[in-house]
Amino acid sequence: MATKACVPRPAPAEPRSIFRSLLLTLPIAVWSLLMFFHPGTNADPKSRIAATITALFMVALFFMMMRTGSTYRWRRYFFVTLGVLFPVGFIYNIVAMRGTMGIPVEEMIAGRTPFCFMPIPLLILPAALTRTLVFPGSIVPGAGAAGHGIAAMVGLWFALTLVLGKGWCSYACFFGGIEEGVAAIPARAKFRKIDPRWRYGPWAVLLAMVLLSLALFEPAYCMWLCPFKAVTEYVAARNTIGLIQNAIFILLFAGLVIALPFLTKKRTQCAFFCPFGAFQSIFNKISAFEVRIDQASCRPCLACQNVCPNLSLTKESVARGEALMSCMKCGACVDACPRQAVVWHIKGTQVAWKPERARLIFLYGAWAMAIMFGGSVVAQGIFTILHFV
């Protein structure tokens, strides 16, 4: 998977006119107003300022997507911002509530452990077999700051997955932005040769964690492996094994989220480890949108394969004219192709027939979801920062 010596840069596309770009951005601007300023939103001045900054930020990014015709770069600005600001707001709230990032047993018994989307695939089998949710949270919001409860997060996840499929990993996940940001720092990758079999890692982790969660009746990934406990919360260590568990997630975070993305310029945690990402890949099969390759235009320079942060393009898949089911729809390959052979595509239609239309329909849905969910998280992070200013 080494980079080819001379990869032609994509020819700069003619930018769309400002007027047309504004026109296309208008629905997103209206949506932003609806999401951030509807009756019932927090009227606190700092909250209003945070909402305004976020709305302008999201609208501006969408405008640039329309103006330049490229997606990846502008989406990445949002995604990295989300990845950085989510821990800011979350950690602040957690520490304000309980004084520590560590989850004490008391909070687990009280059902106040915040629920994120990662354990969803692990809960399915125990719930199906025994009607029990093996997570120390609350199904609906209870006393104290438990977030919105397990039902709310699962409902949100399902609705967003219907729209995004595995695009969740590019437009909704509040963890992936950290490594995407780190991967963007160096100009060139230090390690370019990556064994393609590491791509199967997320599926292996998913299989192992699903089986272990059923055998031990607990969210095994959360207990032992989740690297993002380093930037959210973790079970407070009370003995040697607790310390070992905490050491594991710190090492995984340092390795998979910081070091390896820096060295490879890939989203290594997502590409090689995340079991939720593997689970979301299944939903790419029912998504109406995908990335395809116009074989008539393609001269396999493999620029698309080299830029894909998730290793979702291989020589074989390029020859077939498609990305693998792990494609996160980030747009990197589309923007990188020097011949515009890699295109957004609506299933059932002819490949490369009006790809911009496919892109627009996808982006309206994806960006609407990004504003609704990620935007609220970004606004919360900005509000937290303003709180200290």
Added chain:
Amino acid sequence: MGASATFSEALVLGLASGPACIAACGPILVPSLLTERAGLRPHARYLSVFLAARLMGYLLFAAVAWEIGALISLAPGPRVVMMGAVNLSIASVLLWYAWSAKSLCGQSCAGEHLVEIGEKENHRAAGPGALGLLTGLNLCPPFVAAGVRAAQSGSVTGALLFFFFFFLGTSVWFIPFISFGCMARNQAVITVARMAMALIALYYASLGIAMLIGRKAYGY
């Protein structure tokens, strides 16, 4: 009449415990099955060896424990040490299994060789045999319950028969695993299975170490 009632009880206890057994054995059985070549016969053969070895584990435990009078005194201390050793052994076998399966990775699903530990063909049964024996020695709560009940038998033969019928009851739940043979095998499936085995092995290793050094497995 008394004997048949006892063995019916063992059978029913086994049937009731079956779901717990397959959930507990799942992390070991599923990835190792996925490294077998496709087809119902290879999977039926694998499961037969696995279950036979599991039965050996049951009977071995029953016979040895009865002889040393330990069936009814499954004290937590020795039990934890034994489970720790079993978990470490499971981890070792899984890691060895995951490594030995690499020979399947470049082949199509029509590959000739079964997964084997060691190089010789007549060690073909070693993998599922070792795993079956170790899962058979795994002192899960239903197994302990069966042990306590078997101790009330008048003789070692009675205890062995009780465990045999208990084993039959649990084994019924393993039959559907033969259907894994219908799944095609390719590099992706085998690589996923190998990686999963390695991860699960690390998990069992950490649990085993935790048990042997007398620490609780979790941080709370």
Added chain:
Amino acid sequence: MKLRAIFGYTAASATLLAAVLTPFVLMGYFSNGLAALPLHVDEVYTGGPKARSVQIGDYSIVIHRPVRPHFLQSEKPFVQLDWTPVSALPAHVSDMVNIDGRGQPDVLVSFDVPKDPKYPLRVDVKPLTPRYQAMRSVGKDNFSRLIVRVDNAILVRVPLTK
């Protein structure tokens, strides 16, 4: 081919519609749907549903239904007792508790109530009937035998004999 394209655009439009409906309809629909399912959080965490309450002076003891962990779990059976409110508890609590409501006390539970809420708790449980196990515990051994302060209550989980 044209039919497939029509299906494709229909699916794409439906996706867009789903996006618009998500914050107003879909999210709530799916969340309420899940909440309406007969699911419950593992009782090993929650302590099980409340069975009854016994008033002792200014405080009460809430007795939960015994939790018998599932066949897939390795936790032991227990019953949770809540002393609440903490502010009304004396400096030393020693209560005989009739857990199963059969008229005679089942356990004698004794613990100190430190003024500092962060001070580790220690409990002494003496079984008065064979259904319950003795326990001397500091803090939180595991989910099936512990003493913790949660909000305005002190929770004791008494292990059951099998």
